[in-house]
Amino acid sequence: MSTTLLAGISRTTEPLATLRRFLALDACVTGANALAYIAASGPLGRLLGIDGTFLFAAGVFLALYTAGVGSLAARREPSRLLVNLVVEANLLWAALSVAALALWFAPTTAGTVWIPLQALTVAGFAALQWSALRRI
Numbered sequence: 001m002s003t004t005l006l007a008g009i010s011r012t013t014e015p016l017a018t019l020r021r022f023l024a025l026d027a028c029v030t031g032a033n034a035l036a037y038i039a040a041s042g043p044l045g046r047l048l049g050i051d052g053t054f055l056f057a058a059g060v061f062l063a064l065y066t067a068g069v070g071s072l073a074a075r076r077e078p079s080r081l082l083v084n085l086v087v088e089a090n091l092l093w094a095a096l097s098v099a100a101l102a103l104w105f106a107p108t109t110a111g112t113v114w115i116p117l118q119a120l121t122v123a124g125f126a127a128l129q130w131s132a133l134r135r136i
Contacts, residue, residue: 015135016077022132023073023086026125027066033118034062048111065089083133090126094119 036044037059045052069086072078097119101107107115 015132019078019083019129019132019136020073020075022125022128023069023078023083026086026090026129027070027073029121029125030062030069031066034059034066037062047108048114049108050105050111080133080136083129087126087130087133090122090129094123094126097122 037055039059041052041056041059044050045055048055072082072086097115101112101115105111105115
């Protein structure tokens with residue numbers, strides 16, 4: 001994710017707007033992943049070296065998660081408790097991704113690159129959301 005994009009998203013004097021933008025960005029990226037995992041679970045599974053059924057189930061979960069984060073981003077004042085839950089869920093996803101890579105998955109080279117990359121992205125969303133929440 002480019003620094004310029006993040007600077008543009010966070011450019012506001014209203015910390016609540018920044019938080020809502022970071023939640024919305026999280027929902028967009030997660031929603032794109034969800035759609036890809038659902039629509040192309042077989043080919044992506046082969047590319048990444050991960051069971052297609054697992055990817056499909058992860059996609060369904062991510063679609064539901066996207067709906068929740070998106071609805072939170074759409075609120076005028078997102079609940080602090082719910083935003084904290086999103087931050088914690090993002091951190092848990094990142095940690096489980098790394099654990100799965102080390103303990104359960106035997107991914108291809110593409111999977112070995114993709115899994116930590118998406119874990120870092122999700123952890124980055126958690127950091128941005130937590131930082132914005134602290135400013136409120």
